Amino acid sequence: MNAQLISVEDLTEADARDELARLAAEIARHDRAYHERDAPEITDAEYDALRRRNAAIEARFPALVRADSPQHRVGAAPAGGFAKARHGVPMLSLDNAFSPDDFAEFCERARRFLGLKDERLAFVGEPKIDGLSVSLTYAGGRLVRGATRGDGNEGEDVTANVRTLASIPLRLKGAGVPDRIEIRGEVFMTKADFLALNAAQEQAGQKIFANPRNAAAGSLRQLDARITANRKLSMFAYALGEASEVPVDTHWHWLERLQEWGFTVNPLSKQLTDAADAAEFQAGIGAQRAALPYDIDGVVYKVDDLALQRRLGFVGRAPRWAIAWKFPAEQATTVLEGIDIQLGRTGALTPVARLQPVNVGGVLVRNATLHNEDEIARKDVRIGDTVVLQRAGDVIPQIVAVVAEKRPAGAVPYVFPDHCPVCGSLALRPPGEVVRRCTGGLTCQAQLEERLIHFVSRPAFDIEGLGEKTIREFHADGLIAGPVDIFALPDHEAKIARREGWGEVSARNLSRAIRERQTIPLARFIYALGIRRIGEANAKLLARHYGSFATWRAQMQDAVQIGSEARSDLGSIVGIGPAIAEELADFFAEPRNVATVDALAAVLTITDAAPANAAGELVGKVIVFTGTLETLTRPEAKAMAEKLGARVTDSVSRKTDLVVVGADAGSKARRAAELGVRILTEAEWRELVAASS
Structure with a gap:
């Protein structure tokens, strides 16, 4: 398993963001194995625990919920061979x-x-x-x-x-x-x-x-x-x-x-x-x-x-x-044969236990999480130990304890590496965090390749013929050094056709697939950038909110240059929040990121996002609910507004179109009056909804 596995209670925001990205990718992979190939790689209990961990992190860090959150997704696309239904x-x-x-x-x-x-x-x-x-x-x-x-x-x-x-x-x-x-x-x-x-x-x-x-x-x-x-x-x-x-x-x-x-x-x-x-x-x-x-x-x-x-x-x-x-999890004992350090797309060093294969509830388990270096030290896990393995719970599969009386003579405490196992760069652990990260950044081959793989993944550019294996091969051979290079591959069609395993037809098909993806919806483009905390769901929220690439790009630049007010407006989007707003601003504060976005925009056609509802008075309107509603709960009111194409935010600003006030409405109602924003009572809101439905 390639997992950044830390107990939910110990996660920092940065840890949580990285772990949600990992879980989204891993759960999607298991969805495909289960629904498309009828060949699940883990048990239902293990799968459920992955989802449970994802949900627990989202509950603790609601501002980090990704657009591609597993909570918004079911199963996998139908496989070939049958008609679609x-x-x-x-x-x-x-x-x-x-x-x-x-x-x-x-x-x-x-x-x-x-x-x-x-x-x-x-x-x-x-x-x-x-x-x-x-x-x-x-x-x-x-x-x-x-x-x-x-x-x-x-x-x-x-x-x-x-x-x-x-x-x-x-x-x-x-x-x-x-x-x-x-x-x-x-x-x-x-x-x-x-x-x-x-x-x-x-x-x-x-x-x-x-x-x-x-x-x-x-x-x-x-x-x-x-x-x-x-x-x-x-x-x-x-x-x-x-x-x-x-x-x-x-x-x-x-x-x-x-x-x-x-x-x-x-x-x-x-x-x-x-x-x-x-x-x-x-x-x-x-x-x-x-x-x-x-x-x-x-x-x-x-x-x-x-x-x-x-x-x-x-x-x-x-x-x-x-x-x-x-039902509860099952447990088994086995021997820890080694500890591997794996590197994720964000540079996090993840310890994974290599186990003597053991059957746990009908599933043969060979690997398990060791969470982080603190967890290894706390449980005093050593190579050669007999360990208790559990296949469900907060993280799956996980080592829950060491059988101390079976420890072999000569077993020594594990020393966590302080350098990246891929590029050799220093691996630092920031104060207050439990994860070590490679400082190699874009110079680290593991991170760069993973970012490119994310860029062409199904929820992103979804380029047929350009999967994980091909990305790694093309990157190793110098055909792809960054995302923009992908769209120059058709210029090398003849060279690609001569590669082992390729040919004129497959190279031509790849070129066609790349050209077809040079027109892409804004939401997919945002997701493809791999910004921390921005999954499919949040990418769609941002795309709907800003409507066009030009608007989004300009507003993101404002969030960097203008500062707190622009970030506050961004963070007030329901589902985004201040933490994600900071992450977006930080992304655009890095000149290399801005250069990549602009270079991509120069070779792509990024289409505008369609509103959730194509017609009606409320489409595209920004609405704030404040005070105690008497005939609706707040979640019902929010769902009602979004169904009609409106956007619900938590704070009143000059961009707010409508404020619905309930009993005991306070500062938000006063702020709306000061700004001249239209104010409706709950009864008037219901009348407006009825007219717009």
């Missing part, structure tokens, strides 16, 4: 809870959003099946399409394959079937069927599957539906997607309706009156887990009332009305 309603993922406190916090967030006081929230609990999510569309009661989840917005059309599953009705029976309805569920393979399949595969000399989830995914995503038909797959139905009408008022009634129509619903699902019931249900399911005929990794809890679900809506990639409460 667009979901009418996105198939999003769930946030996770790992303890009663996590679940209580989830409940409290929902109550605050809804403005509830003493009323209890009822839930439905369903065991979380470890399988493959699918969406089934019925028209006139007949199955017309089956699709995988894919990236949440678009999956693969596997209609022919799902028709082979006995647990999926080809026609809905019973009353109340809407004209068109999308039904979602989880396709899985039982433990017994998995063992039987692997035995047959081994006898035939074919691929052995690592676990039932992989077997189910691989079986459903066969290009030949006859292979799927010969594999024993099952499905539990549980969710409602797009529908011409909603036939029920609670999730529990929905599960009952699914059974009436011919679907199988998990028989362990239960209606729960409150959070205390949910905690008791969690313990009960956990006790049954090992004896169940299928794999589960937790329980999904959903607010039962569908009207409340609609009010709660979604945040990022996940609904506010549901959560997956996961």
Whole structure:
């Protein structure tokens, strides 16, 4: 693992920014392995812990939330081989809870959003099946399409394959079937069927599957539906997607309706009156887990009332009305064979444990995090030690303890290097920080290559044919010394064609791909620069806020030259904040960065950002909410404004278009009056929203 792994409590802002960048990239890589190749490299528990660490850092440093935050993303793009299938309603993922406190916090967030006081929230609990999510569309009661989840917005059309599953009705029976309805569920393979399949595969000399989830995914995503038909797959139905009408008022009634129509619903699902019931249900399911005929990794809890679900809506990639409460981690012991120092894109030196391979909950683990040099010293981890390894938790996989009585004679304390292992430059640890960083900067090959790889990554320029391997080769051979050189590669097409593994066709295709990417949206351009703390989400926020490259470039220069006022305006953008504002200003304060941006702008066409909503009075308006709102919670008001194309900020300035005042509005209302900014009451705001909708 290439990870800058420090306990969340010990992170400085700089550490957090770097770690969020690493987590975004690593989680995206695992998403592709899981959703595109059906070949996950880590367990679900390990994956969940990566997301959990990301969420914990974002909660502690909300101003650092990246545009490409995993909290805003689900799955991966569909792979080739199947037709694409667009979901009418996105198939999003769930946030996770790992303890009663996590679940209580989830409940409290929902109550605050809804403005509830003493009323209890009822839930439905369903065991979380470890399988493959699918969406089934019925028209006139007949199955017309089956699709995988894919990236949440678009999956693969596997209609022919799902028709082979006995647990999926080809026609809905019973009353109340809407004209068109999308039904979602989880396709899985039982433990017994998995063992039987692997035995047959081994006898035939074919691929052995690592676990039932992989077997189910691989079986459903066969290009030949006859292979799927010969594999024993099952499905539990549980969710409602797009529908011409909603036939029920609670999730529990929905599960009952699914059974009436011919679907199988998990028989362990239960209606729960409150959070205390949910905690008791969690313990009960956990006790049954090992004896169940299928794999589960937790329980999904959903607010039962569908009207409340609609009010709660979604945040990022996940609904506010549901959560997956996961089971605890598993542990194992193994021997620490060595400690490798890896260097990330930001120059951070990361210690990674090289382990004697050990199976932890069905996954073969060879590496684990050692966090930082302080953590190594605190746990007194030495090469040759027998260590306790945990595959879930704050960081995954991680060493949680040393088995002192098994320490070999002659084991010595580990000495952390004070020079970069790549370029040899001094590695310094700033006062108050726990991470050492290479001072080589752009002269350090590891950092430069990683920055170029980020520049051409999928969320950035996404240049087909210019992946990590090619970037490293071209950089090593002097074809690429910096980002601008990428766009000069077509001038070297003949030379590239003569390279080993290339040819005229592949070189010509690369040139075409590069020219196609010389026109790029502003958000992608900002993200590609690799500015600390600026991921996909924040890049999109900035692009929407400034609209054009020229405006953004000028405002960033103002933030450097004018100083605090310009930075304050930048930091008042909701989702950006003062920390990111400082990072942007610092980036543009470096002349080499400015030179790179301007050189890129000279060879690119950077297109303006489209507003979130193409029409309406509120599109592009800057709005501030202040005081206590009586009919809306603050998150609902913010979501309402952004849906109509407005931008919500936290401070009033000359750039503010509208201030909505609630009860006890104070200094912001006075500031708005002084500046002559339009002021609306909450009732007037609702009228304006109704007129703009």
